[in-house]
Amino acid sequence: MRHPYRSFATRMLHFIAAGRSPRSVGRTFTRAVVAPLSLLAALSAGMTGTAHAAADAPAEALAKLDVAQPVMQCADLKSADLANGGPIAGTVTSAEVSGGGDTGFCDVKGTVEGRIHFEARLPLQTYTQRFLMIGCGGYCGMVNIDNGGVDAAAKGCAPLTSNRVATVATDLGHKGDYPDGAWAKDNPTAVVDLAYSGMHATTVVVKNLVTKYYGKAPAKSYYSGCSDGGREGLHEAQRYPTDYDGMLVGAPVIDEVETNTFYHAWNVRVNSKPDGSPILTANKIPALVKAVTQACGDAGGLVQDPRACTFDPRTIACAKGQDDDTCLTQEQIAVVRKIWSGPVDEHGRHLTAGDMPIGGEAGWLGGMVPKHVGDPIGLKNSADKAFSWDFPNYMAQFGAPTGITNANMAFTSAEYTKLTKLDGLWNPTNPDLRAFIAHGGKLVIWHGWADTGASPFTTLNYVSKVKAFVGADAFDKFARLYMIPGVYHCNGGPSPATEDFLTPLMSWVETGTAPDKVVVNFVKSEKDDTVLKSRPVFPYPSTVRYAGGDINSADSYVRADVPAGVSDVYDFAGLKHYSPGNQMACSVDGDHVHCVNH
Structure with a gap:
């Protein structure tokens, strides 16, 4: 499969400026990848040592689930009742056989409640009773099953x-491009669908479809999504804890509202x-990346934990009268420091969790830094500008446009209060996962330390709150967190990453064997899977240290403790929202929206 996040990033650069497949499960921008190849080569310096064969993850033991054969013809699904006596209606619009033998499947397309579109691929001869929902990235708006959204994190x-x-994959109830939020204008049903309810509705209907086709319900149900797909997954675990047995949540945009308002807008503004x-x-950018790597990178050139990096950009300040590619002007140094600091209000209070992680500077290209020198920052070449344009105007409320975009957004406490009224709708910050635990569910969360699209500090905030709520021992019995150095948004970066988190998750669900070490491979490019370097990652709070040998081999690194003195909790204006009482459920009746907090 093509990598969904990276293919969208390149495609997006004709909207946000270049181009391939629009399908993605990730946050849609892997911003480092949109740079010119010559620049990426420069940014990858030090990462191109001896090429390695892909490091295989240990073969996890899975349950021996019997192959279930269809009990009806694929085409006959067109007349199937997908409500199955329940309140959520589903209709099949097409059902056609694709291929045959061990690779053949019944390709089913349909709708949920007449507005949410889905596509399901049901194996003809090889189905082992496992069901996988693929999360939808960005602001969704299209069905992304062609890329699957699972290849990079399930290699x-x-x-x-x-x-x-x-x-199965879904568009979550509207049509649109990933950073386009204009569809939300005066459309509260679509807002609620994308916020949380559309994924559950699709899950219910397509599970009924699978049950019809094979004569039995799935034995094990899994979810995999990155970025907004990760956010959707956390809502499932919090609100609908019996929908899935195992959930793989990548780089979740947990603070959805703050990220798509103040976080992205600040990057553009400063x-x-x-x-x-x-x-x-x-x-x-290359000079900045080089300086950060020299100051804070490990033996292999990766920043293991940005919280331990105290690099000062003034160390590469231009001399008086100098302004070339090797240094930063005083004005540029101020920009770098503001980006790393993150947005603050008039009282100096942070409006987002933590700050921009040090070590992800290559990801600023195509974000708040246009890839071509001389280009202004615009909607077609800046992910930060595109994502913070429509959300505050259309998606942060149910009614008429607010008139607020990143062009006029005020970084004030009053603006924060205004734009975060629907935090409880969008943001999956409820730490009460006791019902998911009682269901026997398992949760694996992963996040790149170099992610500039969705801050890794929000994930640390959430995991900390879950541990505090359910207890550290209970957390360890059902959840794992992996923080991956050198990985940008949804496995992107100058050297994209691949790994297999899904197999260990399946093994945990099916045999009780908890995940531990996972090998991450950094490859040459989207089209070339030659491994340039590999690293082991362990469940947080473990990290790794170099123990000698080939700096580009996972075998040269061993488990280690995180740096002393770092905090997993980042205070900001919305930290109070990380509570069960902040979860909002909404129903729409015509023009009326009724919401309650749980």
């Missing part, structure tokens, strides 16, 4: 590669001159 997962899993041109330009 080599045997049930998937051998067509033994029923898979790097913009009055005429819209950037202060920090693309030609300066």
Whole structure:
């Protein structure tokens, strides 16, 4: 499969400027990947040692689930009742056989409640009673099953590669491009669908579809999504704890509202001159990346934990009269420090969790830094600008547009209060996962330390709150967190990453064997899986240290403790929302929206 996040990033650069497949399960922007190849080569310096064969994850033991054969013809699904006596209606619009033998499947397309579109692929001869929902990234708006959204975080997962899993994807109830939120104008039903309810409705209907086709319900149900797909997954675990047995949540945009308002808008604002041109330009990024790597990178050039990095950009300040690609001007240094600091209000209080992680500077290209020197920051070349344009105007409320975009957003406490009224609808910050635990559910969360699209500090905040609520011992029995150095948003980066988290999750669900070490491979490019370096990652709070040998081999690194003195909790204006009482449920009746907090 093509990598969903990276293919969208390149495609997006014709909207946000270049181009491939629009399908993605991730947050949709892997911003480092949109840079010119020559620049990426420069940014990857030090990462291109001896190429390695892909490091295989240990073969996890899975349950021996019997192959279930269809009990009806694929085409006959067109007349199937997908409500199955329940309140959620589903209709099949097409059902056609694709291929045959061990690779063949019944390709089913349909709708939920007449507005949410889905596509399901049901194996003809090889179905082992496993069901996988694929999360939808960005602001969704299209069905992304072609890319699957599972290849990068499930590289080599045997049930998937051998067509033994029923898979499904959904557009979550509206049509649109990933950073386009205009569909939300005066459309509260679509807002609620994307916020949380559409994924559950699709899950119920498609499970009924699978049950009809094979004559039995799935034995094991799994979820995999990254970015907004990760956010959707956490809502499932919190609100609908029996929908899935195992959930793989990647780089979740937990603070959805704050991220798509203040976080992205701040990045644009602090790097913009009055005429819209950037202060920090693309030609300066390699020098910044090099300096950060030299100051804080490990033996293999990765920043293991940005919280332990105290690099000062003033160390690469231009001399008086100098302004070339090797240094930063005083104005550019100020921009870098503001980006790393994150948005604050008039009282100096942070409006988002933590700050921009040090070590992800290559990801600023295509974000708040246009990839071409001389280009202004615009909707077609800046992910930060695109994602913070429509959300505050259309998606942060149910009614008429607010008139607020990143062009006029005020970084004040009053603006924060205004734009976060629907935090409880969008943000999956409820730490009460006791019902999911009681169901026997297992949760694996992963996040890249170099992620500039969705802050890794929000994930640490959430996991800390869950541990505090359910207890550390209870947490360890059902959840694992992996923090991955050098990985950008949804496995992107100058050297994209691949790993298999899904197989260990399946093993945990099916045999009780908890995940431990996972090997992450950094590959040459989206089209070339040659492994440039590999690293082990362990469940947080473990990290790794170099123990000698080939710096690009996972075998040269061993488990270690996180740096002393770092905190897993990042205070900001919305930290109070990380509570069970902040969860909002809404129903729509015509023009009336009724919401209650649980």
